[in-house]
Amino acid sequence: MTWTIFDKPDCTDCEKGNAWLKNHGIPVHKVNVFAVSKEQISLWAELSENGAVDLIDQEQKSNTVYQTKIHNQALSDHDIVAILAEHPELIRTPVITNHEQIIIGYQSDKMKSTFRFVKIRTL
Amino acid sequence: MLAESREGDKDMSNLDAFREAGNPMFNDNKLKLGTFASNCSGALSMTLAETVFEPTFEKNVEIAKMAEAAGFECMIPLGRWRGWGGPSNFNGTSMEVYTWAAALASVTEKICLFATSHVGTVHPLLAAKQAVTIDHVSKGRFGLNIVTGNFREEMEMFGPKMMDHDRRYDYAGEWIDVVQKFWTEQYFDHAGEFFTINDGFMMPKPYQNPRPVLISAGTSPRGREFATKYCDINFGPSESMEKLTNWTKEIKGFAWENYRREIGTFTACMVVCRDTEKEAKEYYDYYVHKKGDWEAAGNAIKTMMGESKSFSMEFLQKFQERFVAGVGYPLIGTPEQITEKLIELSATGVDGTLINMVDYNVELPHWNEKVMPLLEQAGLRKPVQRNAPQSV
Numbered sequence: 133m134t135w136t137i138f139d140k141p142d143c144t145d146c147e148k149g150n151a152w153l154k155n156h157g158i159p160v161h162k163v164n165v166f167a168v169s170k171e172q173i174s175l176w177a178e179l180s181e182n183g184a185v186d187l188i189d190q191e192q193k194s195n196t197v198y199q200t201k202i203h204n205q206a207l208s209d210h211d212i213v214a215i216l217a218e219h220p221e222l223i224r225t226p227v228i229t230n231h232e233q234i235i236i237g238y239q240s241d242k243m244k245s246t247f248r249f250v251k252i253r254t255l
Numbered sequence: 256m257l258a259e260s261r262e263g264d265k266d267m268s269n270l271d272a273f274r275e276a277g278n279p280m281f282n283d284n285k286l287k288l289g290t291f292a293s294n295c296s297g298a299l300s301m302t303l304a305e306t307v308f309e310p311t312f313e314k315n316v317e318i319a320k321m322a323e324a325a326g327f328e329c330m331i332p333l334g335r336w337r338g339w340g341g342p343s344n345f346n347g348t349s350m351e352v353y354t355w356a357a358a359l360a361s362v363t364e365k366i367c368l369f370a371t372s373h374v375g376t377v378h379p380l381l382a383a384k385q386a387v388t389i390d391h392v393s394k395g396r397f398g399l400n401i402v403t404g405n406f407r408e409e410m411e412m413f414g415p416k417m418m419d420h421d422r423r424y425d426y427a428g429e430w431i432d433v434v435q436k437f438w439t440e441q442y443f444d445h446a447g448e449f450f451t452i453n454d455g456f457m458m459p460k461p462y463q464n465p466r467p468v469l470i471s472a473g474t475s476p477r478g479r480e481f482a483t484k485y486c487d488i489n490f491g492p493s494e495s496m497e498k499l500t501n502w503t504k505e506i507k508g509f510a511w512e513n514y515r516r517e518i519g520t521f522t523a524c525m526v527v528c529r530d531t532e533k534e535a536k537e538y539y540d541y542y543v544h545k546k547g548d549w550e551a552a553g554n555a556i557k558t559m560m561g562e563s564k565s566f567s568m569e570f571l572q573k574f575q576e577r578f579v580a581g582v583g584y585p586l587i588g589t590p591e592q593i594t595e596k597l598i599e600l601s602a603t604g605v606d607g608t609l610i611n612m613v614d615y616n617v618e619l620p621h622w623n624e625k626v627m628p629l630l631e632q633a634g635l636r637k638p639v640q641r642n643a644p645q646s647v
């Protein structure tokens with residue numbers, strides 16, 4: 133399955149994630165997170181270890197939407213997905229996925245263990 | 256040893272044959288210069304800072320021609336087979352060292368080209384043959400940098416578990432013995448601990464008589480033993496001027512007392528040269544602190560130094576910054592400030608230094624234009640012909 137990185141501008145972790153993939157020779161398709169659909173976010177929530185809560189960028193705590201809709205709220209996965217679909221700036225990036233596995237944020241150790249036995253070319 | 260080949264001439268140094276042949280590594284320049292690691296991504300700086308430098312043939316040809324035109328004595332590659340991880344995967348993309356040297360030998364005329372050979376990755380017969388071929392292609396400008404390897408994950412890509420430190424030097428000693436036999440003997444047998452050679456033959460012999468320059472970088476007691484017994488130049492610490500002074504005196508003394516050999520000494524410097532001190536410091540801060548790949552540096556420190564708890568956080572932090580910045584003595588400032596530091600460096604007794612830059616292709620022309628004339632004025636280097644282009 134093809135890997136895709138969902139990133140956004142001015143994101144240090146996205147810069148690291150993109151650099152890691154490029155410099156480790158892992159081919160990846162690049163998509164701006166602001167173009168992501170609600171269905172994709174829903175799939176990501178299913179793939180992530182703790183559900184949709186993993187997708188929330190905790191660095192955005194000063195964001196008004198975060199303050200009013202997320203902070204101290206009892207939210208279901210369904211609620212979180214809906215909020216993130218409407219406000220993709222609150223998604224923790226990068227999101228790196230092949231629709232079967234997911235890595236949320238720049239996680240060097242997880243990338244190292246995930247990207248093994250990667251076929252780059254076909255003979 | 257060279258002295259043995261000139262029976263009766265007991266005052267000859269083992270380096271005299273190189274001097275008589277006009278080998279640049281032993282010329283009259285008081286401070287010799289070389290580039291380092293231009294065959295690897297990042298060269299020596301662990302950073303995500305923007306750079307036009309890439310470890311490609313085209314970029315290396317540009318660097319080689321600029322360095323040669325300015326009178327640099329050598330280019331030395333880094334032996335590297337995988338990266339150090341982190342977002343930059345520092346050194347992860349690299350050109351193999353023997354083929355790199357051969358390729359650059361065909362497009363240069365004066366500069367010395369080395370291959371940094373991990374002894375455990377190449378049979379001594381193949382190493383000897385490759386070295387001789389490049390020596391002939393370059394008409395006597397090839398040298399061999401002998402390394403034993405200390406990056407476990409890298410060495411174990413070749414299969415066997417990496418030997419421990421001292422054992423690697425046992426292996427390297429026999430390895431270079433066999434290489435030198437191929438260079439200097441014919442139809443020989445060798446039955447050693449690690450290698451068996453039956454009726455060893457090699458033609459041609461090296462272009463350089465009797466052999467190419469040998470260098471090494473180990474400074475541990477076994478590393479020093481190896482360097483002083485076999486090599487013509489040893490690379491040493493760049494932590495401080497005081498350490499450089501002590502080290503160069505000790506190793507030269509050790510080589511003479513134990514082996515009646517002369518040995519040259521080189522160190523390494525990382526360079527940020529700008530027209531103002533402010534610009535230099537700002538760029539250093541940018542590529543080290545804002546864009547530095549501290550993860551890769553941590554991986555390298557952990558691998559090379561073990562997970563010893565003997566070092567304070569302050570010491571590791573300082574050393575990690577040096578790894579990120581580019582290893583080597585920091586030369587950060589204006590051409591004048593850098594020249595002052597190089598005068599101090601030369602006064603320690605070292606014969607030369609490699610210099611490392613974040614972006615060789617962009618920064619080397621500035622160095623050649625601004626620093627090299629000052630080094631000539633300071634008496635550290637003789638003038639070169641100025642009709643050669645300073646940049647490509």
